[in-house]
Structures are given as C-alpha cells and as structure tokens.
Amino acid sequence: MRLVLDDLVIAPLAADDIPAFVAYRRDPDVARYQSWSPEFSDADGLQLLGSQVRDFPAAGEWMQFAVRSSSGELLGDVAVHVFDDQPDTYELGATVSPAAQGRGVARAALGATIDHLVGERGAHRVILTLDERNAPMRRVCAALGLRHEGTARDADWFKGEWTTVETWAALGREWRL
Incomplete structure (x- = not known):
C-alpha cells in the first residue's frame, strides 16, 4: 500500500525510518496506550521491519505503514490488521511522534487508509480499539x-x-469516499 496525500505519504516502513521510529516508540507518553514498552530498541525496530515482507498484510497479520511528510520526515505510523476469521474486516491503529502531534496527522492518515481499504480492497468493516483514557485518539x-x-x-x-476499552468502527457502505 502506498498512499499519497497533499502533504503526507503512507507507505511501508523502510530501513531509513528505523532511528525515528524507535525514538518515538521509546517515548513513555507515546508507549503508554500501545502494546510495546519504552524499552523498544533498534533491534526491535529492525526485527519488525524484517517481518514485513509484503506491501500489505496477509490475513491474520499486522503491518506498520510509515506516515511521512512530503519531504520524507517520519511523522508516525498506521498499523493495519487483516482479520483471518472475518472476511473484508480490518483493524487499525495509529502512532504519531510527539513533534507531529496536534497537527491532524493521525486523522489524515487514518482517513486515507480507510478510504483505501473501502475503495480499493472492498472493506466491509473497519475498527479501532483503544484505551478509554486515550483522549486524543477518541x-x-x-x-x-x-x-x-x-x-x-x-x-x-x-x-x-x-483498562477500559472502547471500540469505534465504520462499515464500508457507510464510509464517505
């Protein structure tokens, strides 16, 4: 998957992204509601990159996509999970570096990703699951x-x-393209 917006590019993570990727994942405030800890290392980043051998995840897999500025700066990432037990069903997540937070990066990246999933991949359902305390993502x-x-x-x-968990979703037939 490669999506180009006016000022953002969403594409698979690359080796050049690893230093910035690891840096924001190590931030305790960024890691708070995520599955990793602030001890996320360069080796963890390289292992994740090495596990992503496709341009889109297969059924049952997660994949991180870099969210870059048009100049190439890594601003964050979008995670896409393809359910293996529900056809055309996806789960998303997003992480934005502290320096890029509050600029609409997550909203733009998630919106473009949902547009792609519905318009190009025929998504029936897209969900996001989050910690109730994560007010920015809410x-x-x-x-x-x-x-x-x-x-x-x-x-x-x-x-x-x-923790208290919230589920947010859209059906493909309801999504605005």
Missing part, C-alpha cells in the same frame, strides 16, 4: 465520523492494570 475517531460501538469496563489487563 477525538480522532469522532472527527473521522466513526461510530462508537461500545465500552468494555475494566475488560483488559494491560501493563499491570485493568
């Missing part, structure tokens, strides 16, 4: 017009504590 989901489908209270034991 605002992004609402701004995109995703439907808040539910809140599961203290439903996930995550990083040593019970």
